[in-house]
Amino acid sequence: MGNITILYKYNKKSSNMRRRKLLTVGGAIFLGSLAGCGGGGDEGEPESTPTPDAETETQEETATPEEPEEGGVTFAVDPSSSEIDIGEPYTVTVTAKAGDESVEAVTGIIFKRGDQQSWSGPISDTGKRWQLKAGESQTANFDLEPGSVEEYTLALADSENKEVIEEWELTVNRPTAAFGKTISYYDGLEMTVDVEVHEWLEFELSWDGGDKTGTYAVRPREGQWAKVWVKGKNPEENDQDVTAPAGEDFNGLAGGQQFNRIKRNGVTVGADTDYKIDDSTREAGGADMETMDEYWLPPETGITRGTLIPGAVHEGMVLFEASGTDWSVEDIKIMLNRNDIRATWESTP
Template sequence: MRRRTVVTMGGAIAIGSIAGCLGSDDGGSESTPPTEPGDSSGVFPAEPEGAAVSFSVDPSDAEIVYGADYSVTVGARSGDKSVDVVTTIVYQLPGDSNWTGSFDDTQTVWRLDAGKSQTKTFEIEPPTVGDFSVGLLNLVQKDVVEEWGLTVRQPQVALGETVSYYDGLALNIDARLRDAVEVTVFDADGERGDYEVSPRDGQWVEVAVVTTNTNTKTIVRPPDGSDVGVLAGGGPLDRTRSVRSVWADVTDYEVLGDHPEFEEDAGFRIEDNDEYYHPPDDLIPGATASGNVYFETDASITLEELSIRVNYNDVRATWG
């Protein structure tokens, strides 16, 4: 572990009001009471000299998938005098010259009698994916006393499985191939009726989206249909034409079954399909929104060749 002095700090990390912080100890999701040095339980740092305090950290993992549990156990040990000190856990994103911010609910007060040790475990939600530094900041000395790395990978699961996000969103994606989808055909005079329409010499990719707010306290913003993409054959599939298409004598679409003669101004909007994914702006706790998003692909493509991607909160999750 490395030690680094903090020269300047971002606005997200509060250093002031330390005297007020010393009045109570509400940090840490789990802790052990002070113990004698040499106790085998917990994580205890080396014995400091004099009135100093020493720290050690034990991260649960060096690499995780976004959405997975991650925790850090911090150990503190006093020297031959009692100490009161305040710490928090900070992080630095790639490209930032200073510490980017601090993790919620990690600021804590350590009250240690002379020669005593204590450990506390913090549940941490990484801010994004990628490789970044994590540090234990001594708010009294404005010193990062321990530093370690963390890699957070993009989620990648099979079709039909659920990806969980730290804000409480649970996102399930599935897909199937369809020859035709029922749509409402319209022209300048209005609706002409519901008919099954197929991409000529192709097929539809029907992506089923189910979003659920598992957070019991706050609302979450679900991804929009435009956040969903499909890759097949080495490239992205067309969703834009599928959303709004114009019917004409020469067309990329074919109406199946019996149907009247359509004028050149006839067309359809697949987003008017009753099952299309139209999520609300926000999901209240426990709420679910679901629906389908449609793409077009060649008739030769199989389901195993598809890769569904959703970009949400700067995280790109992949299904398939």
């Protein structure tokens, strides 16, 4: 994304800057929570989605502001990208340069979602009080965590006078990955999903009231099995517990047709059922199908079901039926709905 250079003269008394007046600052917060800017904070702190990391000083190569006017200050804004998947890192680098006089300025990053007319913000921890000596330059990085899939307009704003300095766009997409790859969430959870397609799978069956058992291959009469392998990890370096999704949070499609979800308990197989047994005697007699050991059941640790402590890894599977008998992995998409965000794994995202 191209660098954005802003040139204006900062004047505390008259506020003579080349910039536009803000509309009402308010509305729902989706990128982060409200916070006061650089010690000027009389904004409230409402409930919100996760806040960005604090800004940090940096000496890395960044966009260079133009030469300021007399007694003024210029800004160069350098967003790391114009489009990301939710969960991916996004950084805005801001560089300020003073003219031939010492100058102070207070800025923050604000935003609008979609067609919203009013600005929201400033985003937490993007407030910065610039104290520049004559001819001095300073750079700060702001790590933002977009809280929803959306088209955003962001802006660097003069927080004292509530005026826009410059704005830019950011598109946040639903996360997608190839099978076997990992999608990360802002709370630290890492989810990896893979899939296998099978005509037959072996299950433990029981009959005669449970007195007799055996392992037999079983298949849907009008379909195939989609065996979805799931791995959830809370990295050891994460400083918080995370909640793993449940099996019912996963869904799948094959050629646009939604998968059926097999019952985990009480499934009857054999003649006159929806499932065929690869054994003529057992097919005629019928049986009850037991659950499989590998089912994805997030562990119940602590108070919250499905909590993964830092360093914890949980693996399992979710079993689906795909209607039809000619599907391959290339036809399949697996979706996970977590925190109102739908992540998708497929063969070629």
